[in-house]
Amino acid sequence: MKIALIFFIIQYTNFKFKDIKGKEIEIDTLLEKGPVILDFWATWCNYCDEVLDILKEIKEEYKEKINIVALSWDTPKTSSKIEPLSRSRGWEFLIGIDEGKKIGKSYGVIFLPTLFIITKEKGIVYKKVGYNPKEKEEIKKVLEEILKEK
């Protein structure tokens, strides 16, 4: 039983996506460098942009120690706002489109925003559904524990 528990980790699904400049990126490659925050959002979703503002602050604090990936559920029509929005809000992390919501589905995402923190060793270590302006502290707490173990 103990051995079963050791092996039973919440795995992540490796995937590739295209960022807003059309470059293809694989999540496994990012995980080699450190923990990844994966956020599912959309331009039309209430408060999703506020979560990305929080992630911007976290990226400024942790810099190269973490990677942030924000995958949008926008359609080709509504996705026109993604790049201009990211420029004007200063979101200096990877932003892409989850075409057909495939990646989100494989992560069991139903509601937006949904955020995961993933590590190579332990898989998904944190999941948050919805928005709260105070969630920055929660995320930082998890990141500190992960980086301490490294």
Add this chain to the structure above:
Amino acid sequence: MKLIFLFVIGQFNFSGNLFYDFWKLKYEKFTPSGIKKVYGERYFANISLFPKFYFLEGDFEIRYINSPKEIEFIYGENIEKIFRKNIKISKENFEIEFFDIYKSFGKGILAGFVRDENILLERFLRGFSSNLKIGIIDFGFTYGRPYEYLYYSRNSFKDTLDEFKITEVKINPLPGIEFGLYHSFYDQNIFFEPDKKRAEFLGYVIDLKSGILTIYEEYSRRKGIDKEIPSDTLPYSFSKGFANYTQIIFSIKEFTISGEYEKYKKYSTPYSYPPCIHPYGISLSNGRDEEGYALNFLFPLYFFDFDLNFSKSFYKDKKIEEEKLNLRAPIFSFLFNFTFDNSYLKGAEIKEEFKPVEKRKERSFKGKIDYSFELMTLSFGIEARKREDLIYDTLYKYTEPYYEFEIFHKSGSLSISYSKDKKKRDYYSFEKILQLPKNIELSFFYGKQRGELKCSGGICRYEPPFEGFKAKIIYSF
């Protein structure tokens, strides 16, 4: 053997959501002594599971609804039980998914032209969706057909979807460059007609992204049955149509200008609507004949982020025009958000209390101020909407105010709102959301909400009025 077994078990994992919603609501009931307002209860339970084992992924959903018959049509869901199962196999460059309810009819390449994210299900559709990538080319094929008829529709006389097929090819020669071709058809069973009718689509997509310029172009031709297209002779005659959507975005540093152009000719279908450039998301003609353009400017100035939008749709003497300005400014611990909106509609498909609105002039202002303390954030919002509606040659002028106050804390939020409609009826709501550990969210709502059009992501839906109490629990794992 035990170790192998345990290792295999260890490679299996799943995530999911549990959702339970309870309403105690007031509704109108026909009684022998006339229509009376009574209280009733509605239960909605939903479990979604997403198991994974190597290259196998599952998507299972069990749903149970119990509500009074009188409100089934109002709230749009009247199937008592649903058990949906999707299984996906993905291996490197190939994947195939078997489904028994096709919730997203159409693929991304078709954009909004042949896709309705919220297709009303008249039948359970069984089929598969597959994708194969060879080098720079992506091949996709989707097929579905009904296997069991279920009565699931707001309108019992609505026609039903039958067999459908989608074939697509996407080519990605370089990063930022994508071309796509697609062909699809669907069959429709028409109420009172003996034979199925078919609608067929052929189109292409061009998507080009460079550093400062983005071009997106989509074109689709339709031929065949479309009940929405009025005809000179028979209602279901053979007809042709097309839809074109172009978007160009020019972006330098923080300044962005984007332009959109659309044109539709006899392109509406019961299962999809082309993308709309105006927020109402509705047609100017039953046959979906429409032309329009939109311009959007996004730029920062001092503390503010400006988002300025002009849009116009027209068809013959009908039109929808809108100017909208959104200002956003984070200043110290404050966050300001203001929106000014001015719109004019003529001959658009809108109704007020079931009466058609021939013309509408609308001006609205929305303001929201958030202030963040260390432990909480306070948010105050105000909205005022001034309307002039012309209905059956009578002009109705009214102003509707709306106020909202919210408190956010890491444990959840509390929000209170109040508004008045044109008949001076009061609407109010109290909502408390608790975010508990382990991704459990509890929410409680009490109040009275009006029925109104709510727009999100270019799609507008009518949300029916509600009066009563709601309790909801969501657990994500």
